[in-house]
Amino acid sequence: MITPWDVSEDVDYKKTMEKFGIRPFKDVLHKIEDPHYLMRRGVIFGHRDFENIIKSINEKKKFAVVSGMMPSGKMHFGHKMIVDQLIYYQRYNVKIYIPIADLEAYWARGMDFEKTKKLAIEEYITNYIALGLNLEDTDIYLQSKKDVVKDLSLKLAKRVNFSEMKGIYGFSGDTNIGHIFAPILQVADILHPQLEEKLPVLVPVGIDQDPHIRLTRDIAGRSKDFNFIPPSSTYHRFITGLLGGKMSSSKGDTAIFLSDKPSKSLKKKVMSCKTGGRETLEEQRKLGGIPEECVVYEFYVYHLIGDDKELKEIYNKCKSGELMCGACKKHCYEKIVEFLNDLSEKRESAREYAKEIVNNM
């Protein structure tokens, strides 16, 4: 599945890519001088028009990255990937935009504005800062307070009809008008940086967000009067849940949250996660483990081990039958504890700054 030296693809991802014209990231990888490990390792596996961004990077020209957040529940490791990418892009000449989708949360989930704001501050922005994102030059905003985005969305709303929205999002007669409008507000989030300055915009997302990207590119194409550059996008794989399925905020057993404290129960969660181990220790010594099917190994690949050499060593030790799952999980837990302790400390100083940012909006 995923190794640090071989970019392979799942069949499902491949199908989606072919159907919707998403192109393999590995085809452009060699053009990037210093790719992020998520790129090198194929976690970021697809793109649209990423060449535009590479061109800006290589010519040291400015580009924009838009990455929205819809605060709902606690942040887990799956959410961290997007922040890692934003941090990576900050080494270049980039302007980052982070819309907080409080209007969408209101329309689609009935969340009131104050609650969304509180969650954005305490959970999301605090963690973004603690993870290392520099918010100084970042335009982080509440949708409900951003007039330029709201105004753009009202104009763009003319350029798409109900059938199209129904086709993309499955809206029905029961859907409230705000909810129907929400994707257009998101389109405006993505396109509005170009109102100020005509520059390429990148939207790094999970594959489930591609309908938004397609809608945005369609609307951009229809809006000759604005002369938009259709946004570029990258697609990253989803992290596997601890038990093998999806990592989900609403199922505590499947996820490790960024605010989890080192504890017996956390250790138990890690120690009982799905691995690529064999039925018996003896068999594993003989045949080796299967890191390609191992949640622990995926944690190393996605989050815990930035160094390719170190990662390859673990891979080899597993494959050769030298490393047993028990020891490996313990090692993983230790790395997680180290990470969480460090993050927790950084959150302490981040919290006030996060509050300040949102209260100044």
Added chain:
Amino acid sequence: MITPWDVSEDVDYKKTMEKFGIRPFKDVLHKIEDPHYLMRRGVIFGHRDFENIIKSINEKKKFAVVSGMMPSGKMHFGHKMIVDQLIYYQRYNVKIYIPIADLEAYWARGMDFEKTKKLAIEEYITNYIALGLNLEDTDIYLQSKKDVVKDLSLKLAKRVNFSEMKGIYGFSGDTNIGHIFAPILQVADILHPQLEEKLPVLVPVGIDQDPHIRLTRDIAGRSKDFNFIPPSSTYHRFITGLLGGKMSSSKGDTAIFLSDKPSKSLKKKVMSCKTGGRETLEEQRKLGGIPEECVVYEFYVYHLIGDDKELKEIYNKCKSGELMCGACKKHCYEKIVEFLNDLSEKRESAREYAKEIVNNM
């Protein structure tokens, strides 16, 4: 049909009133100390909750009137009625709001914003001022520029679903999302004055606008968090076109425009309009005319003769066979010329002020 002393009803109007719970205006007429002639004469024939406005008037308390305009083509006498009503309410403690529906014109008719603005200034606002409306304390605004209204509409959009909008407005899959959103923006136009100050709001409209009023009252009722007073409304009859059908901007023969110049062709238009005359002069001398079916008489009632005594005299002379249609039409034309000349002169000084108002928005 319509006489200055007897408030009768058309069957169609009556049906609509019964179906949708609009109440007869004549039932509240006696509570108004100094009613407008359009009220006295039954041109304003129905209402919802007008008692709230009467209460404010009699207690000298403040109320609001909201009356939107969607500039499209030239203003004719049919459009004048609403301005007459606004002028009437200015004798009381009123705050008038006039939204210019440039967003709706964009969504529903593809009119660009600059064109709508130009038409609003040159045709509508200039005529409003020339007709005698005082815009000093009036909040006249472009929808596209009014943040408080846009923000309110985005919130209210959660409170109505697509089926309801489809049921009221007949929207289909082809309808663009802006157009679907437009009525909610209008709801926000009507309700937003209450965000500042909790006061009764009146919306004087033609009966065709009642679906908007019902939607507004429904949404107000669902928005307990805002504690809105459901808006009051009045309903006026449509003026009949010169040829007997609808008065329409797009059919020049049916309408007299406020910018029409006295001319042979205008005279011809008036002289050939539909009257309540008999087949022959002889017959008319014997039986009298039928003012109830006469467009000329309607012009007197709606626009040209404010004094009830003068109007009654004409009515009687017609009924008795003393007044023939030719002379009556000539008299009507003279009154129209007088009116148009006066208005044209007033427009000269109004034009600059109108421009100033909109450019300061």
